[in-house]
Amino acid sequence: MNPVSAKAGPGKVAGPSALESHGLVRPLAAEDLEHVAALFLTKFRHRRRQRDRAIARTADYMRELYLGGDESKALVQIDPQGRLGGFMGVLEARYELNGTALNAAIIGPFMTDSSIDHGWAGPQLLRALHQGEFDLYLTDSANRTSLAFARPMKYQLLPVHCLEWTCVFRPGAMAVAMLRRKWPGMPRLALDPFAGALDALARKRFEPPAQHSSSQRIHREPIDAARFAERLPVLMADYSLRPSWRDGELPRLLALAAEKQADGPLHFGGIHDETGKMLGCYAFYGQAGGIANLLQIQASGPHWGATLDALIAAARDLGCVGIAGQTQSKFMPQLFGYKNVFFHYAGGTMVRSRIADVTEAVRSGDIFVGGLMGDRWTRLSSDDFGRV
Known part of the structure; x- marks a missing residue:
């Protein structure tokens, strides 16, 4: 494969000499990264300042x-003129269903x-993906344009998982945190006094909720990534369609997840009974004031309520002003109690x-x-690659 030509001009990418009438799709290559990063920032970050640095960091x-x-599963579409027309980020994973191994995208x-x-x-990118070796394809971040593309291709929508829940601890401080996330340069002194006054007035309304756990023998404590990686596969055994991580894969995945910066460091915790058996676990990003x-x-069996209580209490203890997360059908009844x-x-x-x-397991909600x-x-979901 030829490198990017200096004569090609902006947006042109190395590709095969023979192109289809509307372009072709091939795996992502190293020489594509700068152009893919630039397109990503244009589409999802709208960044104008420090753009060169942001492109370099995004590409890295x-x-x-x-x-x-191994070989990249991510795909690029190259138009007949050799320019980057589109990109689809794809990560390979393994699932199992009743003991049968499945390859997932x-x-x-x-x-x-x-x-x-x-x-x-x-359409070319989706067709190329579906012609691959995968047994199932999934996403949890499709926008409305992607939903329109996927609907004719028989994707099953999981409505509950499309929602995000937010629990407010301090409404004034949370509003300020949301404004700073959108406009990072906003001065603290401009809004903090108003946030403090609002939180003081609303303190009783936003007091910590009563704990759902009926047993005083259940306690929560911080754990490390290794302990989380050890216990998560055991706790998710209730799902018929679930991930199948090989030795070392889940710790490596958690290490990659810990690189995300937008919401603070990654914290782990669990709840245990009096014998020390872990009944539930959680991982969240957070920092004081965020x-x-x-x-x-x-969680296992009936312990979703206690696990959710522990998660929210841990975020409060850290000094967070609220917490947000993707919904799951397993703990929706407990969320409605807050x-x-x-x-x-x-x-x-x-x-x-x-x-x-597989489609039946998805239809019945029996999927992790x-x-x-x-x-x-x-980091592509939220981080600003242009900041120092």
Whole structure:
């Protein structure tokens, strides 16, 4: 494969000499990264300042994420003139269903360059993906455009997983945190006094809720990433369709997830009974004064309420002003028991498979999806690559 030509001009990417009439699709290569990063920032960050640095950092991260192992599963579409027309981020994963191994594709950023693409890149990328070796395809971050593309291709939508829940601890401080997330340069002194006054007035309304755990013998404590990686596969055994991580894969995945910066460091915790047996665990990003962001929560049997209590208490103890996370059907009844919890659409969660047993498991909600089995844990979901 030829490198990018200096004569090619902006946006042109190395590609085969013979192109199809509307372009072709091939795996992502190292020489594509700068152009893919620039397109990503244009589509999802709208960055104008410090753009060169942001492109370089985004390209470096994409290299680690998509080209760090075996052959890349991420795809690029190249138009007949050799220019980048579109990109689809794809991560390979393994699932199992009743002991049968399944190869899965986790779909991340999906974008086309509207300045040169005439509607061919998106369908070409999806068709190429579906012609691959995967048994199921899933995403938990589809926007409405992607939903429109996927609907005719028989993706199953999981409505509950499309929602995000937010629990407010301090409404004034949370509003300020949301404004600073959108406008990082906003001065603290301009809004903090008003936030403090509002929180003082609303303190009684936003007091910590009563604990759902009926047993005083259940206690929570922080754990490390290794302990979380050890216990999560055990706790998710209730799902028929679930991930199948090989030795060392889950710790490596957690290490990658810990690189995300937008919401603070990654914290782990669990709840235990009096014998020390772990009944539930959680992982979330958070820092004092910020909005905690749930990465993963899992519990066994009837212990979802106690695990959710522990998660929210841990975020409060850290000094967070609220917490948000992807919803799951397993703990929706417990969420409804909290006051000051709000729901909104955050991104489409969809699954596609030609295997009848897989589609039935998805239809019945018997699938572990989202969190670590999605792409919201990557830095591409939220980080600003242009900041110092």
